[in-house]
Amino acid sequence: MKPHRIALGLALSLGTMAHIAYAEPQHGIAMYGEPALGPDFTELPYVNPDAPKGGRIVFGESGGFDAFNPYILKGRSPWGLRAHVFESLLGRSWDESFTLYGLLAESVETGPNREWVEFHLRPEAAFSDGSPVTVDDVIWSFEILAEKGLPSFGNSWKKVETVERVGERGVRFTFNTVDFELPLILGLRPILKQSDWEGRDFAESTLDVPTATGPYTVGDFEAGRYISFVRNPDYWGKDLPFNKGRNNLDEIRYEFYGDAGVVWQSFTAGETSVFREGDPVKWENEYDFPLVTSGEVTKSVIPHQRPAGMEGFVFNTRRPIFEDWRVRDALLHAFNFEFINQALNNGVYPRRTSYFANSPLGMAVGEPAEGKVAELLAPFADELLPGAIDGYALPVSDGSERNRSNLRAARQQLEAAGWTIQDGELKDADGNPFTFEIMLKSNRDEGLANMWFDALKQLGITPGIELVDSAQHKARATEYDYDMMVNRWGLSLSPGNEQRFYWGSNGVTEPGTRNYMGVNSPAADAMIDAMLSAESQEDFVAATKALDRVLTSGRYVVPFWFSDVSRLAHASRLKYPETLPIYGDWIGFLPDVWWNEE
Template sequence: MAIAFAGAAFAEPQHGIAMYGDPALPPDFVSLPYANPDAPTGGRIVFGETGGFDSLNPHILKGRAPWGVRAHVFESLMGRNYDEPFTLYGLLAESVETGPDRDWVEFSLRPEAKFSDGSPVTVEDVIWTFETLGTQGHPRFHSSWQKVDSIAATGPRSVRITFNQPDRELALIMGLRPIFQKAQWEGLDFAESSMIAPIATGPYVVAEAEPGRKLVLKRNPDYWGKDLPFNAGRHNLDEIRYDFFADGGVMFEAFKAGVINSYREGDAARWEDGYDWPAVTSGAIVKSEIPHQRPTGISGLVFNTRSEVFADWRVREALLHAFNYEFIAQTQTGGRDPRIPSYFGNSVLAMQDGPAEGRVRELLEPFATDLLPGALDGYALPVGDGSARNRKNIRAAAALLEEAGWEPVDGVLMKDGEPFTFEIVMRQGEADFQAIVNIYVQALERLGITPVVTTIDSAQFRERTNAYDFDMAFYTRGLSLSPGNEQMLYWGSRGVTEPGSRNWMGMNSPAAEAMIETMLNATSREDFIAATRALDRVLTTGRYVIPLWYSDRSRIAHAAELRFPEELPIYGDWIGWQPDVWWWQE
């Protein structure tokens, strides 16, 4: 990468940048629309987390770092407005400018931007950060860095990044890179897991960090950006604390006991029937439902197609039929929440019912011979009768398995002299998932399939999934209204062999990659939506995940003193909302 002084730019600096069109907020905006600029400061919020951590660097592959460090200690050149699909406004950078084709982007640093130790943020810090993350950071940074031709200082407070291939999202991605202090890492191995508290620019600093027990973040009273309009009504709480627990059941009891004061409830049945203890009935604990318009994402049991047993799509389709969703959902949640229909369900980006039409079909047809059944003609998940036996779907599963070459021999499903068996890897402390798997195992045994369920701790689970050393595991991937380069990390073919990607299923789909490329280079919102809907079809009909349920709202129980603005962002309870715009009021 070149580091030099580039020539002068001939573009107009802007206060923000949008993926399509212009930013919604004017240069003189007072605050983000979902923040309360008059919110008081003080108080604290206490979250519960399962598992633990052994690192304070969330931007490398090694180690397990708590989410709170990434979200509240680090900052980027620009920040997101979560009331727009994908628009950034100046944070560490006071302005941004791009070439007409977005083949380069230039950021100008604010002169007042400082690290938590009071030292100024320099262009040198920015350049070092970009190079280091791109070469030694987590693999999620690598693919976009490979699209960078050069990074160059254009002045004492400005830096330009030039790209080597078309990708309209790159300008925004570069604006979201966390910025490190170069001096802190001199003589240290950046890629090694470490409990060194980072010196960063965010509103909070690490006050306490005990692996496996707690993380305490304190609001920095000298935070450089506290008077920015972008930050008005944000970062109001004096303390953000995360307590860690062995499993979800213990964590919920800690909430009931008052150890935690904010709890996201994932069980719709318990939300309705299980909140009857005195703190709730007295009003000390408030139940808030936060609607959203973001995609469902995907959550469920993922097939690792690197395993020979799951390489055949008919086997995956058979096991989708064998998963008695209606019965399981009724047993676990009372069937209160709907099933995830597709990866981008519940949003404008979702695949439409029936055959592919118009621009979506036009995008997919060149790959028709490689697409699985349903991608062009229409597809829906198997539906059971709700009974425990699920007879119709079990018969359909047996027929698909026979078609794929599996035959029952004395009650055992066999192929080429080998029984059908595979390993389901579970993380300790996930009792709800364990109950789901128990029901599923019983159904599979009726087909002559004998799964082996292995329960391991969080560290082992991370190591094995990073190395794709599993047959089936629980998998969750959140998706936004602005999918982009991260989709290659999720579904790209490099993840078939490159460790640490989000492509746990091992999919290798030229059609999916082509749809992602079309999304990245779309010049209109219409083309972008068509490409995403086409990608949704490829993913869903790939039969890579047995999906569970989703909710179109978050359910948060919290101390009555914890408040939030009435106006909600389109993303709802998402990154940048809790605890970012919450406050404490006695």
């Protein structure tokens, strides 16, 4: 494992005021505080500024593609178009939680309360055909994406009141609502060449090769089989400090295969250059093929500081059987994580101890709330569940299969909630048996559920499994028509408006949200409000930690494991920098900062 730099803590401590009234155009913008890198920075901190240019990398992918517009609903577009071909006004540093620096735009400026944002284009910014990027291209791109692009583009555009040209190379967007994140969101919008679409319907899926501004252009391709991206030697932005040490490979090629098994076989045969391994047992036991033993393939472990997020068996608290937190707590005690993790994963994976674990945004597990976190939670002390303020940690077993102490605690909680053993079954006072069904679509989850069921049967509980297809699963999840299901919420270092969609109380009855557990907590709503209105990074972190406490102590999910590292097997000639970004193996890492060294 190569060393990496823990930079987020420092970045967080630098932020004081969240939304600064920039008196003049700036070189970058941070969600909170100021950018970590000053206007005279020479390169991003996680690159090798002396990386050589040349060489190629070949990825193996399952599936295929049939379109070259990645910003519409129709068609399947290869990811590489977004990553290598198109660019935005600002570019993201993956060593900060959410900070952008000038790319096509040389500067960004906002109003005192971010009620508007203004971008000024670099005079040298150009498309791959040599034509300059104009303000007209920028405005048209925003408008066409909002009108005919993916729904997310339109949702943000509704918050824009006016668009106006400022001088020869400037454009200002004025907003009709308060959204401190919106200037950054707009800064990441792709900029398209307006004339490239003359006489064509933007919403129609085609394989017309786009003209864009990025460091790569589309080379050879065959729909559904392969596509090659070739580094543009005349790329307008190759000498920018933001790009130094990036975009080093001459060719980035994607080969598409029928299924994941063939992708693995192609890698072991040397037909592709890199493979991300998600199975730690396989990583230890099956990487002894000739290319590894000969040294032609290297195994690299890349750590990260992204939040763990949450994945597990989700209690639908809309169902009466799961309304009582003591029932949920009992079933949490019955889940023998340590034994199951050892049986399935050789005990390699850590558990998701909270929603924002593995990051500076996560609560202190088992410790009482302090400082601003305690202040935020105090008004809700009477309604919060045990552990939210005084400290909560998931049950831990001794690792043996019997899990006696935790099962004993589970029985006590069930009895306190009114459930007792009657005629060998767990029943309530009216004689109704304790039973529920888990809605599943994955064989992996079925095996995991059965291991849990073995413990539940010892408590007098006999649950069932409903295996459904993807379409039925989606329809029932939308309507919250299940007792229990498995879900995963991915969370970032810059959580924002999506938190309402995940945990907001409107999702208890409103269909189509991701509040699958039915969180109905004024405290959770208040913590989300505090996050979105925070005036400093310190306030934002405190609100997120407080939300983490509310959700975790709510006992809404029986958490699974997560990976705090990425396992990458790759051709040994491919190298990456010693200093890693806090996001680890994520967007902006592979192949962006890698290079070829024969």
